[in-house]
Amino acid sequence: MAKRRLRIMVAKPGLDGHDRGARVLARCFRDAGYETIYTGCHQTPEEIAAAAIQEDIDCVGLSCMSGAHRYLFPACIEKVKELGGNDIQFIGGGIIPTGDFQLLYDAGIKGIFTPGTTLPDIITWVEENIIPNIRD
Amino acid sequence: MYFAKEVLDSSSELRQRWEDEVKKMVAKWADQKEEWSTVSSLPIKRLYTPDDIKDMEFERDISYPGQYPFTRGNQVTGYRGKYWTFRMFSGFGSAKDTNERWHMLLNAGQTGLSTAFDFPTLMGYDTDDPHARGECGKCGVAIDTLEDFMVLVDGIPMDKITTSMTINPPATILWAMYCAAAELKGVPLTKIGGTIQNDMLKEFIAQKTLMCPPEPSVKLISDTIEFGTNYVPRWNTVSISGYHIREAGSTAVQELAFTLRDGMEYVEDVIKRKGLHVDAFAPRLSFFFNSHIDFFEEICKMRAARRIWAKAMRERYDSKDERSWWMRFHTQTAGCSLTAQQPYNNVVRTATEALAAVLGGTQSLHTNSLDEVWCLPTDHAVEIALRTQQIIAEETGAASTIDPLAGSYFVEALTNEMEEQAWEYIEKIDDMGGMTAAIDRGFPQMELADAAYKYQNQIDSKEKIMVGVNKYVTEDTQDIPLLDIDDALEKAQVNRINEIKRKRDDKAVKRSLDDIKNACKTGDNVMPYCIEAVKNLCTVQEICDVYREVYGVFRDPAMY
Numbered sequence: 001m002a003k004r005r006l007r008i009m010v011a012k013p014g015l016d017g018h019d020r021g022a023r024v025l026a027r028c029f030r031d032a033g034y035e036t037i038y039t040g041c042h043q044t045p046e047e048i049a050a051a052a053i054q055e056d057i058d059c060v061g062l063s064c065m066s067g068a069h070r071y072l073f074p075a076c077i078e079k080v081k082e083l084g085g086n087d088i089q090f091i092g093g094g095i096i097p098t099g100d101f102q103l104l105y106d107a108g109i110k111g112i113f114t115p116g117t118t119l120p121d122i123i124t125w126v127e128e129n130i131i132p133n134i135r136d
Numbered sequence: 137m138y139f140a141k142e143v144l145d146s147s148s149e150l151r152q153r154w155e156d157e158v159k160k161m162v163a164k165w166a167d168q169k170e171e172w173s174t175v176s177s178l179p180i181k182r183l184y185t186p187d188d189i190k191d192m193e194f195e196r197d198i199s200y201p202g203q204y205p206f207t208r209g210n211q212v213t214g215y216r217g218k219y220w221t222f223r224m225f226s227g228f229g230s231a232k233d234t235n236e237r238w239h240m241l242l243n244a245g246q247t248g249l250s251t252a253f254d255f256p257t258l259m260g261y262d263t264d265d266p267h268a269r270g271e272c273g274k275c276g277v278a279i280d281t282l283e284d285f286m287v288l289v290d291g292i293p294m295d296k297i298t299t300s301m302t303i304n305p306p307a308t309i310l311w312a313m314y315c316a317a318a319e320l321k322g323v324p325l326t327k328i329g330g331t332i333q334n335d336m337l338k339e340f341i342a343q344k345t346l347m348c349p350p351e352p353s354v355k356l357i358s359d360t361i362e363f364g365t366n367y368v369p370r371w372n373t374v375s376i377s378g379y380h381i382r383e384a385g386s387t388a389v390q391e392l393a394f395t396l397r398d399g400m401e402y403v404e405d406v407i408k409r410k411g412l413h414v415d416a417f418a419p420r421l422s423f424f425f426n427s428h429i430d431f432f433e434e435i436c437k438m439r440a441a442r443r444i445w446a447k448a449m450r451e452r453y454d455s456k457d458e459r460s461w462w463m464r465f466h467t468q469t470a471g472c473s474l475t476a477q478q479p480y481n482n483v484v485r486t487a488t489e490a491l492a493a494v495l496g497g498t499q500s501l502h503t504n505s506l507d508e509v510w511c512l513p514t515d516h517a518v519e520i521a522l523r524t525q526q527i528i529a530e531e532t533g534a535a536s537t538i539d540p541l542a543g544s545y546f547v548e549a550l551t552n553e554m555e556e557q558a559w560e561y562i563e564k565i566d567d568m569g570g571m572t573a574a575i576d577r578g579f580p581q582m583e584l585a586d587a588a589y590k591y592q593n594q595i596d597s598k599e600k601i602m603v604g605v606n607k608y609v610t611e612d613t614q615d616i617p618l619l620d621i622d623d624a625l626e627k628a629q630v631n632r633i634n635e636i637k638r639k640r641d642d643k644a645v646k647r648s649l650d651d652i653k654n655a656c657k658t659g660d661n662v663m664p665y666c667i668e669a670v671k672n673l674c675t676v677q678e679i680c681d682v683y684r685e686v687y688g689v690f691r692d693p694a695m696y
Contacts, residue, residue, distance in 0.1 A: 014255070014267075014270065014271060015255035015256060015258070015259045015261070015267060015268070015271055016255060017339075017343055017344030017345050017346070017692075018344075019344060019384075019692075020383070020384050020385050020472070020588050022696075023585055023588065023589075023695075023696035024385075024588050024589050024592050024696075026696045027585070027589050027696050028589075028592075038694050038696050039694060040691065040692035040693060040694025041344050041346070041692040041694075042259070042344075042346070042691065042692060044266070044267065066255050066271060066274055066275050067271075067274030067275055067511070067512075067621065068255070068269075068270035068271040068274055069270075070270065070623065071269055071270025071271075071623075072269075072270050075269070075270075095509070095510065095511070097510055097511060097618055097620075098613075099618070114476060115475065115476040115509050116475060116476050116477050116602075116605045118595070118596040118606075119592060119593070119596050120596055
């Protein structure tokens with residue numbers, strides 16, 4: 001069991017400006033007691049990776065509603081790894097057809113949360129799947 | 137409303153009897169829930185009676201269609217003269233893909249066009265820019281140059297059909313392309329009709345297609361209003377929007393108030409910056425509202441909107457031309473009310489939302505497809521959405537009479553209440569120094585963030601229900617066909633840009649971009665230079681980069 005607070009970053013890669021879900025989730029993480037950073041819209045994979053390393057993030061949540069997740073999510077993960085962030089875990093969400101899930105899992109996304117998911121369910125999932133794996 | 141005193145007295149006896157019966161009934165058989173409110177959490181009473189509207193005066197507050205304060209609508213003959221425009225927002229993939237979908241929709245009975253651009257285009261990037269990787273054609277049509285645009289409008293009679301374009305920071309450029317395309321097809325600018333969304337204030341509040349800071353963004357909008365006033369008289373140069381504000385999580389009253397206050401901000405800017413009289417341009421301002429799932433709240437919102445705008449124009453801006461007092465609007469049914477679960481249910485939601493928009497008196501309507509939550513619409517899904525409008529128009533009787541719900545104690549009371557609450561917001565924003573100042577402070581953005589979070593909590597706690605999501609849930613997934621945009625399109629589009637850059641006249645390109653830069657620096661109207669530039673095959677990004685260079689880049693401040 002982790003002894004310290006989870007450091008989680010909600011990020012919006014690419015040009016998509018649909019940020020309602022990301023903002024609601026950021027608030028939810030904050031209320032759950034996590035150290036939360038929200039990047040705002042229009043972040044490049046490079047910017048997300050730099051921020052994740054700089055802020056010593058445990059988990060990055062990627063949000064995309066524009067259909068560009070197939071390129072963007074793997075690109076973000078790759079950039080983070082290039083900067084040495086091999087311990088950083090990834091979750092994703094947005095408008096993502098189930099047919100694309102495997103591609104994202106293969107790239108390193110651990111959990112995908114699409115419309116209809118409740119906030120309590122996400123917190124429970126994070127507690128069970130992300131927090132046990134964070135480094136001390 | 138005048139009700140004879142005897143009527144009110146006797147009804148107060150009968151009312152007391154009813155209230156006593158209610159108390160007895162509720163003691164035996166409790167209400168299903170304690171609070172009954174709209175989807176925006178606006179409380180609704182169990183019953184409305186003449187008492188709720190006794191202070192109204194028919195001619196002052198409701199009146200006739202086409203007469204101040206326009207509660208009953210702008211058009212004297214209502215929908216009998218002409219149904220609202222069936223205008224389906226569409227675009228995906230390449231210009232050719234979208235052109236095909238447009239012809240399909242026109243053949244299916246659509247009466248106006250509406251353009252969805254992809255994110256690179258919306259954000260002022262070309263397909264070959266690193267920012268655009270992975271985004272080409274995914275949520276709208278990819279347009280980089282006038283050549284793409286000519287393919288988009290191929291076979292479209294630009295003198296006969298009106299076209300709306302959802303485009304904000306690069307609105308000057310895409311409108312320039314439309315104007316250039318018309319000229320090349322021999323249609324004079326005096327004959328083309330349509331709308332550019334071109335409403336940057338709501339971008340800062342909600343939609344977030346961002347490029348330059350607020351002040352120069354408003355300047356570019358004033359340029360388009362001035363250009364339209366002088367040269368393109370049938371064009372609506374702004375579609376002052378509440379749709380996105382609502383989709384981002386606002387309540388109905390916030391949508392109403394922020395949208396109309398945005399409109400007032402533009403009016404004030406054009407008067408100040410361009411020295412135009414309000415009546416020179418106000419008749420061509422248009423609006424765009426959401427039609428969400430709470431049926432009556434939406435109808436009342438639209439009626440209140442007409443009344444608020446009419447009052448603002450006549451009293452705040454001293455407008456004398458009645459056409460300036462009309463609040464003409466397009467409506468889109470609410471994307472955020474639709475569900476990924478049990479997607480066929482969305483046909484029903486869209487139908488009731490569309491009906492609300494019609495009973496609210498919309499001039500133009502887009503109905504969402506059942507697969508909206510998953511992807512862009514398939515041919516079949518979009519056909520059902522279009523047929524929804526046509527069934528409402530031809531079969532339900534909703535269009536037979538004007539403003540059919542007027543006089544309902546409930547509808548008039550709720551319209552009044554929403555108007556009152558909206559004015560409170562408007563005055564609050566006035567006190568902050570206007571909408572640009574309010575945005576600087578983060579006021580509308582945080583109101584939205586609070587409302588969105590509250591609503592999600594209401595869903596999670598089942599205080600508010602979404603059928604199929606938190607009630608009547610099934611384990612089966614209903615698989616529906618989904619539209620997939622080919623990733624290979626991006627490469628083809630990049631090749632197109634390279635080919636165009638090879639063949640075009642570089643000197644003319646440079647000259648055009650320099651002209652635009654000068655206009656930006658001196659405060660001249662950029663539109664004539666944009667039209668020239670797009671004819672010389674300047675790309676969307678090349679022109680936007682000029683704006684970025686002169687005006688600076690604005691980045692989302694990440695408020696939550």
